[in-house]
Amino acid sequence: MNIKFWLNGIQRQEEVDPGMLLIDFLREKGCYSVKRGCETANCGLCTVLMDEKPILSCSMLAVRIDGKKIVTLEGLQKEAEEFGTFLANEGAEQCGFCNPGFIMNVIAMLRELEEPDEEQIKEYLAGNLCRCSGFVSQTASILKYLNYKKTQEEA
Template sequence: MNISFWLNGVYRQEEIEPGMLLIDFLREKGCYSVKRGCETANCGLCTVLVEDRPILSCSTLAARIDGKKVVTMEGMQREAQEFGSFLANEGAEQCGFCNPGFIMNVFAMLHEIKEPTEEQIKEYLAGNLCRCSGFVSQTTSILKFLKYKKAQEDA
């Protein structure tokens, strides 16, 4: 089956098997930020953006990206690095395994909700599993990042 799509801003055409999962396809293409975790759509480690919306690549067929724009962490290094410094400053990245999926969800949330409340942040990120910290530090880092971004816009 032939599909065409944009991966991290680059237009591509690929031949795939009809039953291939998106996580396997993306990892074959060198997108190693897409982590394999629970494989049951419960942990959020495999989150990627398709048309700016977060999807779980472990439960999505690669055929579903035909004609769509897909972004992985590899395609948003500058943004991830900027936000990652806020995670690090709050001690929110202990092992770092959940960070790619978590960061993808944060940017999807910010695309959808311009000024999320703390409650909206917690609700939006409920599908991410972090075994190290329990999201207190992550929530604080998001709030500080939002304040920083707002100050930049107002300047």
């Protein structure tokens, strides 16, 4: 099946098998930040943005991105690097396997919620699993990042 879509800002046209999962399709296209975790849509490792909204690529067929804008972590390097510094400073990166999906959801949350509080952050990120921590350091890094972004806007 032939589909047209945007991947990280570049319009593409590809032939795709109707039964192929989006996660496999994206990894074939070099988007290795998209990780395979639970394969049951429960861990958030495979999170990408579709038309600015986070989706789980392990539970979506690739043909459904026809006409859509898909963004992976590879397409958000500047934002990801900026926030990643806050994760590292809090010791929240641990093994790093869950970071890409986690960062994708944090970026989506910041685009959707103007000034999320700690409870909203926890609720928004409830679908992300990290086997190394209890998200204390991750939450602290988000709050510090939000404060940093707020002071940048005021400057």
